[in-house]
Amino acid sequence: xxxxxxxxxxxxxxxxxxxxxxxxxxxxxxxxxxxxxxxxxxxxxxxxxxxxxxxxxxxxxxxxxxxxxxxxxxxxxxxxxxxxxxxxxxxxxxxxxxxxxxxxxxxxxxxxxxxxxxxxxxxxxxxxxxxxxxxxxxxxxxxxxxxxxxxxxxxxxxxxxxxxxxxxxxxxxxxxxxxxxxxxxxxxxxxxxxxxxxxxxxxxxxxxxxxxxxxxxxxxxxxxxxxxxxxxxxxxxxxxxxxxxxxxxxxxxxxxxxxxxxxxxxxxxxxxxxxxxxxxxxxxxxxxxxxxxxxxxxxxxxxxxxxxxxxxxxxxxxxxxxxxxxxxxxxxxxxxxxxxxxxxxxxxxxxxxxxxxxxxxxxxxxxxxxxxxxxxxxxxxxxxxxxxxxxxxxxxx
Amino acid sequence: xxxxxxxxxxxxxxxxxxxxxxxxxxxxxxxxxxxxxxxxxxxxxxxxxxxxxxxxxxxxxxxxxxxxxxxxxxxxxxxxxxxxxxxxxxxxxxxxxxxxxxxxxxxxxxxxxxxxxxxxxxxxxxxxxxxxxxxxxxxxxxxxxxxxxxxxxxxxxxxxxxxxxxxxxxxxxxxxxxxxxxxxxxxxxxxxxxxxxxxxxxxxxxxxxxxxxxxxxxxxxxxxxxxxxxxxxxxxxxxx
Numbered sequence: 001x002x003x004x005x006x007x008x009x010x011x012x013x014x015x016x017x018x019x020x021x022x023x024x025x026x027x028x029x030x031x032x033x034x035x036x037x038x039x040x041x042x043x044x045x046x047x048x049x050x051x052x053x054x055x056x057x058x059x060x061x062x063x064x065x066x067x068x069x070x071x072x073x074x075x076x077x078x079x080x081x082x083x084x085x086x087x088x089x090x091x092x093x094x095x096x097x098x099x100x101x102x103x104x105x106x107x108x109x110x111x112x113x114x115x116x117x118x119x120x121x122x123x124x125x126x127x128x129x130x131x132x133x134x135x136x137x138x139x140x141x142x143x144x145x146x147x148x149x150x151x152x153x154x155x156x157x158x159x160x161x162x163x164x165x166x167x168x169x170x171x172x173x174x175x176x177x178x179x180x181x182x183x184x185x186x187x188x189x190x191x192x193x194x195x196x197x198x199x200x201x202x203x204x205x206x207x208x209x210x211x212x213x214x215x216x217x218x219x220x221x222x223x224x225x226x227x228x229x230x231x232x233x234x235x236x237x238x239x240x241x242x243x244x245x246x247x248x249x250x251x252x253x254x255x256x257x258x259x260x261x262x263x264x265x266x267x268x269x270x271x272x273x274x275x276x277x278x279x280x281x282x283x284x285x286x287x288x289x290x291x292x293x294x295x296x297x298x299x300x301x302x303x304x305x306x307x308x309x310x311x312x313x314x315x316x317x318x319x320x321x322x323x324x325x326x327x328x329x330x331x332x333x334x335x336x337x338x339x340x341x342x343x344x345x346x347x348x349x350x351x352x353x354x355x356x357x358x359x360x361x362x363x364x365x366x367x368x369x370x371x372x373x374x375x376x377x378x379x380x381x382x383x384x385x386x387x388x389x390x391x392x393x394x395x396x397x
Numbered sequence: 398x399x400x401x402x403x404x405x406x407x408x409x410x411x412x413x414x415x416x417x418x419x420x421x422x423x424x425x426x427x428x429x430x431x432x433x434x435x436x437x438x439x440x441x442x443x444x445x446x447x448x449x450x451x452x453x454x455x456x457x458x459x460x461x462x463x464x465x466x467x468x469x470x471x472x473x474x475x476x477x478x479x480x481x482x483x484x485x486x487x488x489x490x491x492x493x494x495x496x497x498x499x500x501x502x503x504x505x506x507x508x509x510x511x512x513x514x515x516x517x518x519x520x521x522x523x524x525x526x527x528x529x530x531x532x533x534x535x536x537x538x539x540x541x542x543x544x545x546x547x548x549x550x551x552x553x554x555x556x557x558x559x560x561x562x563x564x565x566x567x568x569x570x571x572x573x574x575x576x577x578x579x580x581x582x583x584x585x586x587x588x589x590x591x592x593x594x595x596x597x598x599x600x601x602x603x604x605x606x607x608x609x610x611x612x613x614x615x616x617x618x619x620x621x622x623x624x625x626x627x628x629x630x631x632x633x634x635x636x637x
Contacts, residue, residue, distance in 0.1 A: 001516050002509055004502075011504030011545075312500045315459065316561070317489020317517050391488075392459045394500060395450060395573055 004313075004322070005329030008306075019298050020334050023291065024341020027371060030287040031346040032353075034363045037273075037280045039356035044170045044268035048261055051092075052118045053234035054243050056259045057250060064257075065094050065231035066170050066264075067272045072256070074184070077233045083249055085241035090117025091230035093183040096169060099143070099176055100152040106143045108176045109169035110153055112183020118234035121177060127162035133179050138162035140174035153178065154186045170268050172355035180230070188227040198224060288374060291338075296378035299331045303382035307389055315391035324383045331379035335371040342367075406435045406601045407456070407569045412465030414451050414624075425451040427624035429465070433569070433601035438592050440612055440631060441605045443621035449605050450573075452621065456603065457492055457571050458484045470568050489517055493562030493570035493600070495591075497577045499554035501546035501561075507533065508542045511560045518565055525564075532560040535597070536590060552583040556590060563594055570595075572604040581610050588614050 009016050047066065056065065057072070057080060064070020077089045093112035098105040113119045115130050121138055127147045130136045137158040139145040145160045152158075158178055167175040178186070190198070199221055203209050208220045235258075237246045243260035250258045259267065303310070310323060343364055350357040414426035425448050433439050443449050454460045456467070458474070467475040469491055474481050481487050488494075501510045511529035516522060533539045536556040541549055549557065555575060562570045572591065576584035588604075588611045595602045603619075606612065616633035619626045 002505070002513070002522065004504075007509070008504040308500060309502055312496075312502070314485070315457070315488060315494060316514055317485050318513075319485060319517075322517070390459075392454050394494070394496065395454055395457065395459060 001322075003329070004326040005333065008326070009330060009333055012302075015302075016330075016334060017337065020337025021341050023294055023298075023334060023338035025345055026287065026291050026294065027338045027342025027367070028345030028349070029342075030284060030291070031342055031359060031364065031367055032350060032357060033280050033283050033287065034367065035346065035350055035357040035359045036353070036355065037277050038358035038360050038363065040170075040172070040273045040276060041269055042358045043168050043172055043356055044273065045265065046166050046168065047170055048264055048268070050122055050167050051234055052120070052122060052236065054237045054261060055235035055247055055250075056264055057089075057233040057235060057254075058231070058257045058259065060255055060257050062257060063267050063271065065092070067267050070231050070257075071229045072231070072233060074180075074228050074230045076230075076254070076256070079254060080233055080235060080250060083246065083253075085237050085246035086235055087238040088118055088236040089233050090114040090119055091180055091232075092119045092234050093180065093187060093231045094169075095183065095187050096171070096173055097153070097186075101145060101149060104144075106145070107173050108139075108143055109171075109173045110183060110186060111175050111177045112180040112186075112230070113177050114180050118236050121162070121164040121167055121175075124162045124164050127160070129162055130177065130179055131161075134182055135159065136161045136179065138164055138177040140167045140176070141165050142168065142174035143176060145176075151176070153182075154189050155191075156182065156186075158182075166356075168356065170272050184227045184230065187229075190225075195225060288370065291371070292374045292378045295331055295334060295338075295375050296381050298334065299327060299379050300382040300385065302330065303327055303386050308394065310386050310389045311391055311393040314389060315394040320387050323386050327383050327386055328376055328379045331375040331382070332372055335375035339368055339371045406437075406470065407431070407433050407603075408466075408468040409456070410466040410468075412452070412455060412467065413463045414448075414455055414460070415463045424624055426455065426462070429621070429624070429626045431603075431619055431626060431628075433603055435568070435599040435601055436595050437617070438588075438595045438602040438604060438615065440615035440618040441603055441621060441626075442607065442612060442618060447621045448624040449621055451624075452626075453571055453573055453603075453605055456569070457494065458487050489514060490565055491567045491569065493565070493567045495555070495558050495562045495570060495572040495575045497574040499546070499551075499558035501554060501557055503546055505546075506542070507538065507544050507546070507549070507557050510546065510557060511564050514561060514565050528564055529560065532564055533557070535594075536560050551578055552586060555579065555583075555587050559587070559590055559594065563598055563600065566598055566600075568601060570600055570602045572602060574606055574608070575604065576606065576608045576611055584608060584610055585614075 058064035058070040059072055062068045062070045074091050077091050080086055080089045091114060095110045097110055099108045120129060130138055135158050137151060137160050139160050141163050145151060147160055147163060149160045150157050202221055209217045247258040247260055250256060313323060346359055350359055409429055409431040412426055412429040416423045416425055429452055441449060455462045464477050508526055508529050511532060512525035515525035515528055530542060533542055536559060538553050538556045541553055546554060576587050591602050613632040613634040615631035618631045619628055
């Protein structure tokens with residue numbers, strides 16, 4: 001038996017192809033939306049993987065350091081190092097800000113790291129790791145910075161000595177790594193006018209400026225202009241210990257919040273990007289409905305344009321299922337063209353997005369199945385109309 | 398009961414068709430009696446509203462007559478009710494249709510337009526196409542076998558439609574004003590072909606027509622008026 005649907009498509013291929021391309025662009029947007037969500041999840045996982053940590057020690061009763069502000073004294077890591085099962089521990093700070101390079105700003109997450117400690121970028125594409133205590137930076141290539149370039153963070157200049165990639169915050173901002181002390185300063189450093197103003201206010205306060213305690217004022221001013229805080233302590237555990245085994249004593253004895261990798265992933269994926277994923281989910285549902293409506297309308301219109309032919313086919317003995325199959329095959333064919341165009345489109349434009357778009361084969365497969373199901377459902381209306389056609393219409397009268 | 402009557406020809410006895418019920422009932426066919434022998438082409442003529450189209454739909458198993466009897470070959474297919482359940486198969490295997498407009502399937506080429514019916518009946522693609530090509534040759538359109546319907550002239554399209562009607566070797570062909578859109582020469586050509594095919598395939602052909610040009614070619618004519626038929630001899634004029 002010849003394929004009636006195939007012949008009809010070949011006969012009016014231009015109409016099908018152009019409609020399929022239009023549908024394909026819509027499917028491409030749908031796949032891209034799924035890719036945006038996958039990219040967000042992947043960014044979150046990459047953030048955790050790249051930190052190199054097994055445990056995150058943060059301020060008690062916070063979800064820090066990525067989901068909520070967290071503040072710890074920078075000497076806490078020493079006591080953590082002494083806990084059983086801890087192999088390495090290092091302070092880390094995170095600050096999302098504008099980083100200047102000549103006349104342009106780049107939104108980046110500035111990460112303060114201890115050279116050779118957990119949190120150092122795992123691999124570099126070019127250059128070297130930070131080796132000096134100040135004014136060197138390793139930047140993600142998504143910042144657009146190049147080796148040797150000088151970037152400005154707050155009031156200080158940093159030379160880019162290394163480039164890395166796929167080091168992004170959970171929000172997709174590229175990371176810039178600088179020495180911890182510089183990062184601590186960057187978090188709290190005020191401008192000169194503010195410092196002078198603060199010193200004057202402190203000097204005018206009789207509680208701090210006492211004639212009998214001449215060093216008190218200096219001590220207070222020093223404490224106000226230095227930053228002894230970090231956002232978290234990244235911990236690597238010794239072989240043979242489980243994450244929970246090491247985390248529990250820290251929670252208990254240090255009265256700090258400790259998250260394992262699974263818990264941190266849960267925070268990032270289930271809490272931090274939960275609203276975004278719902279937003280994207282809504283888009284996906286709407287796009288699926290719009291796609292279904294378009295396919296249904298097109299197939300219905302095409303079928304209505306063939307009423308006389310369908311009447312003749314029924315009159316000469318074509319079975320209903322053959323006619324229904326013809327319409328359904330056309331709908332699925334339209335979906336196939338749309339899916340191919342959509343997949344190609346999404347693959348072409350995904351790298352152009354400012355944030356990471358991850359097109360997973362699994363999503364493509366699920367998208368393909370969804371397209372086929374949507375097309376089959378969308379053809380029902382046209383099939384119902386076709387099956388209602390009276391073969392007597394071919395005879396006329 | 399098989400949907401393929403063993404014999405040929407069609408016999409209609411006392412066929413009636415009523416639309417509606419009670420006071421609003423309309424008797425479209427009151428008393429239709431016809432006999433068309435195998436190999437014979439008869440004319441069915443009558444004014445508008447006389448019941449021609451209703452009769453054609455009843456004969457084509459598209460609508461159900463209210464009463465009467467219809468025999469195709471040796472098989473009674475209607476006796477105050479359909480005797481066959483699968484009317485679709487009945488139409489496919491036993492009744493050929495030729496319409497005023499050819500109504501070829503626009504997305505199939507000439508061969509497949511004709512071969513579609515045997516394919517629907519279960520024949521293989523090769524066998525169906527072979528049968529189609531043979532018929533197209535007999536109707537002198539074999540050279541357009543690969544053409545699409547839109548590339549054919551009106552006369553060629555009508556010959557392809559006749560081939561489609563004949564391809565399953567039905568005992569009866571119903572032709573609904575097959576020459577209406579054609580000029581005299583092509584109209585006569587179509588009637589000549591119908592007569593040849595009726596002879597060659599021993600098919601009974603009923604031609605519904607208003608066409609004054611072709612009426613003199615029928616040897617027998619059924620007039621239908623107010624839903625009733627009466628037979629009269631035609632001129633049976635020879636073709637030029």
